[in-house]
Amino acid sequence: MKSWLESVDFFQTTKYQEMQIFLKEQRNSGKKILPEEDDVFNALKFTPLDKVKVVILGQDPYPNPQHAHGLAFSIPKTTLDIPKSLQNILKELDSDLGIQSTNGNLEQWAREGVLLLNTVLTVEQGNSNSHKSIGWKKLTTEIIKNVNSKCPHVVFILWGRQAQTYSKYIDESKHLIITSPHPSPLSSYRGFFGSKPFSRTNAFLLHHKIDPINWEL
Numbered sequence: 582m583k584s585w586l587e588s589v590d591f592f593q594t595t596k597y598q599e600m601q602i603f604l605k606e607q608r609n610s611g612k613k614i615l616p617e618e619d620d621v622f623n624a625l626k627f628t629p630l631d632k633v634k635v636v637i638l639g640q641d642p643y644p645n646p647q648h649a650h651g652l653a654f655s656i657p658k659t660t661l662d663i664p665k666s667l668q669n670i671l672k673e674l675d676s677d678l679g680i681q682s683t684n685g686n687l688e689q690w691a692r693e694g695v696l697l698l699n700t701v702l703t704v705e706q707g708n709s710n711s712h713k714s715i716g717w718k719k720l721t722t723e724i725i726k727n728v729n730s731k732c733p734h735v736v737f738i739l740w741g742r743q744a745q746t747y748s749k750y751i752d753e754s755k756h757l758i759i760t761s762p763h764p765s766p767l768s769s770y771r772g773f774f775g776s777k778p779f780s781r782t783n784a785f786l787l788h789h790k791i792d793p794i795n796w797e798l
């Protein structure tokens with residue numbers, strides 16, 4: 582987390598302080614804000630700036646406490662109920678690399694250098710996208726810009742149209758952008774399945790003499 586605090590100016594702004602006050606007031610009023618306060622910045626805690634090899638961009642946390650834990654698409658180790666989008670990600674992992682897993686906790690990927698970043702880092706329980714306008718996107722945009730400028734050769738995996746709007750902040754002369762439809766059941770059969778993001782990522786990293794990601798879970 583220290584490397585992000587030092588490089589991302591937004592953490593020092595009045596807007597960031599206002600967001601923290603808003604979230605505290607929401608919690609104090611009895612609203613359930615997800616993920617738990619200690620987990621909000623897990624993506625940054627598990628994957629320091631100088632370790633980023635891959636960015637997988639999600640929308641906002643799962644809107645129920647059994648699933649949300651601060652890593653995009655991931656669920657806690659204790660949760661056996663795997664969301665449909667994550668089920669499809671695991672299906673594609675099997676199809677692409679032959680890695681079979683019923684483990685929905687992606688913390689191992691984060692520790693391998695995969696920044697599992699939601700564009701919005703909090704949500705009110707049961708109300709998807711409820712915090713989309715409180716200011717998180719200013720922070721996540723700056724995070725993407727920092728990765729773009731300070732990391733040598735990164736793979737940005739952008740699933741779905743919302744994630745793909747961030748491609749304008751990425752220099753494709755040195756980074757790889759992999760796009761496909763979102764892995765949700767509504768769109769996965771329109772091109773997510775068969776897109777082979779995991780093998781394509783490792784091929785790019787190896788081409789640039791960077792250790793590949795161990796996608797095993």
